[in-house]
Amino acid sequence: MSDPTDDLPPPSREALYERIRRSSRDAVIDAEMRRLGFWPRRDAKPADPPDEVARREALRTQLAGLQAEAARLRDHEQLVKEARKARLLASREKRKATLQRRADERRQRAAAWRERQARELTHLGVGVSAGLNSWEANAERLAKEGLPAFADAEALARAMGLTVRELRFLAFARRVGPVSHYVRFRIPKKAGGDRLISAPMPRLKAAQAWLLREVLDQVALHDAAHGFRPGRSIATNATPHVGAAIVVNMDLQDFFPSIGYPRVKGLFRALGYPEAVATIFALLATEPETEEVELDGQRLHVATGPRRLPQGAPCSPAITNILCRRLDRRLAGLAAAEGCAYTRYADDLTFSTLDAGAKIGRVLRAARGIVAHEGLTVHPQKTKVLRRYARQEVTGLVVNQRLSVPRTSLRNFRATLRQVELDGPAGKRWGRGPDVLQNMRGFAEFVRMVDKAKGEPLVARVAAVMARVGYQPPPRRAWAGKAVAAAPAAIPAADGNVERWWT
Numbered sequence: 001m002s003d004p005t006d007d008l009p010p011p012s013r014e015a016l017y018e019r020i021r022r023s024s025r026d027a028v029i030d031a032e033m034r035r036l037g038f039w040p041r042r043d044a045k046p047a048d049p050p051d052e053v054a055r056r057e058a059l060r061t062q063l064a065g066l067q068a069e070a071a072r073l074r075d076h077e078q079l080v081k082e083a084r085k086a087r088l089l090a091s092r093e094k095r096k097a098t099l100q101r102r103a104d105e106r107r108q109r110a111a112a113w114r115e116r117q118a119r120e121l122t123h124l125g126v127g128v129s130a131g132l133n134s135w136e137a138n139a140e141r142l143a144k145e146g147l148p149a150f151a152d153a154e155a156l157a158r159a160m161g162l163t164v165r166e167l168r169f170l171a172f173a174r175r176v177g178p179v180s181h182y183v184r185f186r187i188p189k190k191a192g193g194d195r196l197i198s199a200p201m202p203r204l205k206a207a208q209a210w211l212l213r214e215v216l217d218q219v220a221l222h223d224a225a226h227g228f229r230p231g232r233s234i235a236t237n238a239t240p241h242v243g244a245a246i247v248v249n250m251d252l253q254d255f256f257p258s259i260g261y262p263r264v265k266g267l268f269r270a271l272g273y274p275e276a277v278a279t280i281f282a283l284l285a286t287e288p289e290t291e292e293v294e295l296d297g298q299r300l301h302v303a304t305g306p307r308r309l310p311q312g313a314p315c316s317p318a319i320t321n322i323l324c325r326r327l328d329r330r331l332a333g334l335a336a337a338e339g340c341a342y343t344r345y346a347d348d349l350t351f352s353t354l355d356a357g358a359k360i361g362r363v364l365r366a367a368r369g370i371v372a373h374e375g376l377t378v379h380p381q382k383t384k385v386l387r388r389y390a391r392q393e394v395t396g397l398v399v400n401q402r403l404s405v406p407r408t409s410l411r412n413f414r415a416t417l418r419q420v421e422l423d424g425p426a427g428k429r430w431g432r433g434p435d436v437l438q439n440m441r442g443f444a445e446f447v448r449m450v451d452k453a454k455g456e457p458l459v460a461r462v463a464a465v466m467a468r469v470g471y472q473p474p475p476r477r478a479w480a481g482k483a484v485a486a487a488p489a490a491i492p493a494a495d496g497n498v499e500r501w502w503t
Contacts, residue, residue, distance in 0.1 A: 118164055121153040121276070124283060125173030128261075131275030141272025146218050150277055160210050170204050171283040173307065180301040182287055182310060187432070198287060198310035207284055208315045215281070216318035219271065222328035227346035228317035235403060235450050237345040238394035242403055244341070244352035246360055247392040250367065251382035255347035256316055258376060259323060261286045261307035267323055283307070285315050317346060327374045331367060338363050345395045349378075352399075360385055397450060405447050410454070413443055417458065420465055437462070437471050 020028050033039045048056070073079065116122070123129045137149050150156040157167040170181065181204040186194040200208060221229065226237035241247050252258075261282055268278035286307040293300050309316045328344055335342035340353045340363060349371075351363055364385075368378050386392040391400065398404045416430050417440060431439035444462045448455025465471075 117168075119152075119154055121164065121168055121171075121280065124168065124171055124279065126175065128173050128279060128283060131279055134275035135277070137274045137277070138272035141270075145220070145271055147215055147271060147273075153276070153280075156277060156280065159214070160207055162207070166203070167207075167280070170207050171280050173283055174301075175303045176300055178298060178300055180290060180292075182312075184290075195311065197312040199312045200310070200314075204284070205314060208313050211281060211284060212315040212318050215271075216315055216322065219318075219322050221321050222325050222332065224328045224332050224343050225321050225324065225345075226343055227348075228321065233449065234345060234395040234397060237343045237348075237350070238397040238399050238403055240341045240343055241350060241352035241392070241394050242399045243401060244354055244392065244399065245356040245388050246353050246358060247386040247394060247399065248351040248360060248364065249382070249384045249386070249394065250349040250351075250364075250371075251379040252347035252349065252371065253377045253379040253382075255320065255376070256309045256311040259309045259320065263323065263375070264309065264319060267319065285309065285313065285319060287313075320346065324374075327370065327376070330370045330374075334363065334366050334370065343394075348395055350394050352394075356388070403450055405450050405454075410447065413440070413447075413458070416440070417461055417465075421461065424469060425465070435474050437466055437469075438474070441466070 016028070030039070034041050121132050124132065135150075135152055139149065142149050148159065150159065153164050153167070157164045160167065162170075181201050182198040183201065184196060184198050186196055188194050199205075217230075226232040226234070264285055265278045265282035268281045269275070273281070287310045288303040288307045289305040290301045291304050293302055309319060324344065328342075331344070331349065332342050334340075335351055338353070339355055339358065340351045343350050349367070351360075351367070353360075364383065371378050388400065391398060391406075393399065393406065396406070398406055413430070416428060420428050420436070420440070425436045428436050430436050431443065433439050441459070441462045444455060444458040446455075448459050
């Protein structure tokens with residue numbers, strides 16, 4: 001049933017609101033729309049257009065959102081909390097991204113550093129790494145000496161049969177470390193006391209042997225040097241002094257230990273090598289004195305002094321021969337000026353003259369001055385002046401009338417050999433090593449080198465004893481994790497040179 005006031009216009013706004021209160025807002029709108037002719041009076045209410053419905057729903061959703069936002073904005077403390085929470089979340093995300101970026105950068109730097117370490121030698125220890133970036137060689141000097149050149153660390157390591165990492169491990173100057181490249185032991189000297197021997201471990205020994213073969217052996221030496229040279233021996237060193245009226249023997253004190261790392265490096269620089277190569281070679285060829293300590297159950301090797309030439313390394317004698325070229329030249333000049341002959345075998349200096357009235361004191365004073373000027377020292381207790389009426393020896397050989405082995409040594413050897421022939425080698429000793437037959441064979445070869453007529457029968461007799469007793473070479477023994485052969489008492493070199501193992 002319709003409202004009786006439907007056909008009447010509302011008298012006022014208040015009357016319209018009253019109608020809405022009595023019915024509803026939608027009912028009043030419907031009645032007004034029919035009264036004003038928008039909708040038919042008796043028909044059903046028409047539906048809204050779809051687009052209008054959609055727009056109205058969108059407006060309602062937007063309105064609801066605005067109302068909720070208005071309600072939220074009215075709560076100031078909640079807004080502050082939400083802002084802080086948002087900032088904290090953003091900060092965490094940014095920090096996470098920063099950490100990830102820095103981790104990626106670290107991985108990239110580490111990869112680049114590993115790649116660089118595999119190609120370059122940038123650091124080899126405190127105090128020795130300053131010139132490792134300098135690879136500019138003196139090509140003219142290297143060519144003059146016939147020495148190989150190296151463009152970079154990779155080329156040097158490749159030439160040595162190593163990787164750059166292996167070369168770094170062998171050359172690194174550690175003040176403290178769990179690894180030592182040397183085995184050290186002492187052997188007694190003939191004149192009393194003992195001598196420290198530093199035997200390099202196999203990998204370093206191989207590197208030093210390469211340095212000796214490819215570099216040091218290519219350098220021309222003074223003709224007066226006879227020690228540790230192909231075709232030279234103690235016999236060639238003693239021969240120029242045979243039949244002299246006066247023979248003077250001088251000994252250099254602490255010969256190998258007195259040559260330090262700076263001097264060895266300077267040698268390679270003088271040969272034409274760049275700073276980097278000279279540093280690497282000098283580190284390979286020198287070592288400091290070390291002391292073994294134990295800390296927290298770990299055994300450490302602590303350097304106790306500066307680096308210097310080790311006695312026992314393959315390349316040490318060749319380095320001293322090269323360093324002594326000027327010494328040999330000056331002493332040979334002094335000898336020529338005084339009418340003398342001069343030779344040097346390692347640290348043994350020998351002068352001789354045919355003139356029994358020569359001013360030997362003047363020669364000694366001048367020689368000491370030259371040696372001191374070259375940075376070396378003459379041993380004060382090992383200078384001997386030997387005249388013709390006494391036994392004259394040069395590097396263990398008698399030179400009075402002809403080159404010969406000392407009679408006493410030869411007599412003792414023959415007596416020992418006779419005992420071995422009669423009773424066998426058990427309980428017999430000759431030389432320092434434990435293998436008496438090996439030692440005797442070495443001495444017999446040594447006698448043959450000096451005097452073939454006397455030596456060949458001795459070599460044959462020793463060989464016969466070895467064959468009769470079924471001699472076998474000593475087995476290799478384990479030493480510091482490596483198998484090494486026992487050191488022989490005397491072994492002929494490839495060129496027939498027999499070094500003085502027996503003395």
